[in-house]
Amino acid sequence: GAGVSQSPRYKVAKRGQDVALRCDPISGHVSLFWYQQALGQGPEFLTYFQNEAQLDKSGLPSDRFFAERPEGSVSTLKIQRTQQEDSAVYLCASTYSGRNQETQYFGPGTRLLVL
Amino acid sequence: RKEVEQDPGPFNVPEGATVAFNCTYSNSASQSFFWYRQDCRKEPKLLMSVYSSGNEDGRFTAQLNRASQYISLLIRDSKLSDSATYLCVVNISRGLTGGGNKLTFGTGTQLKVEL
Numbered sequence: 001g002a003g004v005s006q007s008p009r010y011k012v013a014k015r016g017q018d019v020a021l022r023c024d025p026i027s028g029h030v031s032l033f034w035y036q037q038a039l040g041q042g043p044e045f046l047t048y049f050q051n052e053a054q055l056d057k058s059g060l061p062s063d064r065f066f067a068e069r070p071e072g073s074v075s076t077l078k079i080q081r082t083q084q085e086d087s088a089v090y091l092c093a094s095t096y097s098g099r100n101q102e103t104q105y106f107g108p109g110t111r112l113l114v115l
Numbered sequence: 116r117k118e119v120e121q122d123p124g125p126f127n128v129p130e131g132a133t134v135a136f137n138c139t140y141s142n143s144a145s146q147s148f149f150w151y152r153q154d155c156r157k158e159p160k161l162l163m164s165v166y167s168s169g170n171e172d173g174r175f176t177a178q179l180n181r182a183s184q185y186i187s188l189l190i191r192d193s194k195l196s197d198s199a200t201y202l203c204v205v206n207i208s209r210g211l212t213g214g215g216n217k218l219t220f221g222t223g224t225q226l227k228v229e230l
Contacts, residue, residue: 031216033216033217033218035218035220040123040222041222041223042119042202042204042220042221042222042223043159043202043218043220044220045217045218045219048217056217091158091159095216101147101164101216102216103161104161104216104218106158106159106160107158108157108158109158
């Protein structure tokens with residue numbers, strides 16, 4: 001596809017359930033970012049990959065959040081034992097190389113609702 | 116204090132009006148500056164980069180004042196289709212092996228253009 005894709009688009013989880021969110025970046029893009037956007041807020045950085053290496057995970061809110069990109073393309077964000085405060089839109093973005101001023105292309109997001 | 120601050124609005128303006136959005140950022144090490152547009156329930160999309168010399172793209176003009184750590188966006192002759200949330204975004208480049216091109220977003224300013 002031409003853009004960043006994410007799946008599922010919507011996810012409803014019961015509190016305590018584990019969820020996995022997938023991101024397919026633009027083909028050939030080496031940098032991949034995850035952001036979390038709560039209702040009425042701007043996106044907030046979660047983690048960053050350069051190829052398969054996770055170089056920054058300073059934004060992950062707790063050790064229940066885990067991200068991986070084992071082959072340097074598709075990435076998965078996993079949330080264990082979901083809590084209501086995890087309800088948000090999870091956005092994935094990619095750039096060709098990650099250099100300064102490069103445009104980040106965002107996927108449509110996964111809207112997670114934890115009941 | 117948030118790193119990037121914006122007036123959340125909403126700004127309700129008639130079609131054809133000129134509207135200005137302002138934004139301040141706290142980290143003087145910020146290197147790159149952007150305005151993103153986000154439509155309701157959609158992903159953010161780059162509207163324009165912002166430079167100290169100012170830049171214009173059609174009806175949109177962006178300006179950066181590094182001394183005051185202040186960013187602005189001016190929309191002239193507003194259209195109904197300009198209705199969206201405008202996100203002020205800054206980046207502190209940490210190099211490819213650091214945090215990459217991690218973006219810090221404001222909460223967004225909502226614009227509603229009315230007939």
